[in-house]
Amino acid sequence: MVLDDLGSSLRGTLDTLQGKSRLSEDDVEEIVKEIQRSLLSADVDVSLVMELSDAIETRALEEEPPGGTTARDHVLKIVYEELVDLVGDSTELPLESQTILLAGLQGSGKTTSAAKMAWWFSKKGLRPAVIQTDTFRPGAYDQAKQMCERAEVEFYGDPDGEDPVQIARDGLEATADADVHIVDTAGRHALEDDLIAEIEAIETAVDPDRSLLVLDAAIGQGAKEQARQFERSIGIEGVVITKLDGTAKGGGALTAVNETDSSIAFLGTGETVQDIERFEPSGFISRLLGMGDLKQLSERVERAMAETGGEDEDWDPEDLLEGSFTLKDMQKQMETMNKMGPLDQVMDMIPGMGGGMMDQLPDDAMDVTQNRMRDFEVAMDSMTDEELENPRIIGQSRVERIVRGSGIEEETVRELLEQHKMMERTISQFQGMGDGDMQRMMKKLEQGGGGGGLGGMMGGGKGPFG
């Protein structure tokens, strides 16, 4: 993901400041060098890098750390603030009726992003429609239609149409009842004159409230020229950076933002329609620096809760804080987690568990965890309602029956029961807490305490990463 290397190398450098209360010039020089190296290797424009590193250097040397602040925290705060400043605010996107035009080169992810954005607006309670005007790439129509079906949003396209401008006009008319119109356009391998002429004509026809440039995170310095041309022809209000789930560097996209004097609107983090995040500078940089992103996490939890809770009227997540924590509750929690997306993305958002901690995990740790969760679910499917409600009654003979019924190894079934006990203990600590206690607990989490719950799922019932 963008500047990923910056996060881990910076953490390493900052760790050498542990215990110091003041920064020396050498310390600052070392940190600034590390930041420059990471940003340049992530394809961030040289002048941007110099601007940022100068600002960090000046502030780190001149600003007095507030009393009681360690040198490490002081410099971390400065780096955080300057990076937030570098990536800029997110593109303004009022939750109201609007027309959005998507532009970009072939394969940048426009069609995928159109469906994802429509899904995102639909989750915000608006009625979106995607209009596909790509008459250039065979297959674009079917792809857009299928993705919109998956996103459960309205779609307009004309597989036999030859004039993209006419399709755009017809599309706006046919979907007049929708609030948000997202107009997808054709891409080309390179910025050719006919692509520019076509998109200008579409822009004139649909008169969008905002035009967004879709950029693959893998784009390097080429982003600059591309951004400049699109800016000149249609005006760019925001950038959508796609494929951030890959190994791409992302620095080129930051350059494009700077070049068009625009901002980042959305981040694409996978191939399915839900893999989209609204760009939030502070959360994004926190995550990058391994400080978690509570806002994205709570959005995901809420969405997943709405989906899992909605299917089962007997289950209310709030009950967790009252009655006993049963295996059924645990099963629901696991379903919720599955709906939240890949575990590594989720863990990155948990304060104290992202960044540095993730780096220490072996690459296959996440697969193991996903497999473990699947095994747990299969084992639970072989339990009776009585056992799920009251796991304490599960003795040796019941364990043997579950093993026979599910085909899951006895050791795994026992691990599941252990895991449940551990989570039950954690939940019981939350029970009976007042709001003030809750806030203190959240604060502790923000400062890096793990705890049971989600983290407890990671290890063999021995706590986070055990």
Ligand SMILES: Nc1nc2c(ncn2[C@@H]2O[C@H](COP(=O)(O)OP(=O)(O)OP(=O)(O)O)[C@@H](O)[C@H]2O)c(=O)[nH]1
């Ligand atoms: N991993 C990953 N893949 C993505 C993401 N966004 C798009 N893709 C993939 O990138 C490829 C190209 O995406 P499209 O949406 O077809 O790109 P496009 O810009 O519409 O392409 P044209 O219509 O040819 O201009 C597809 O295989 C998508 O599945 C993302 O955020 N992550």
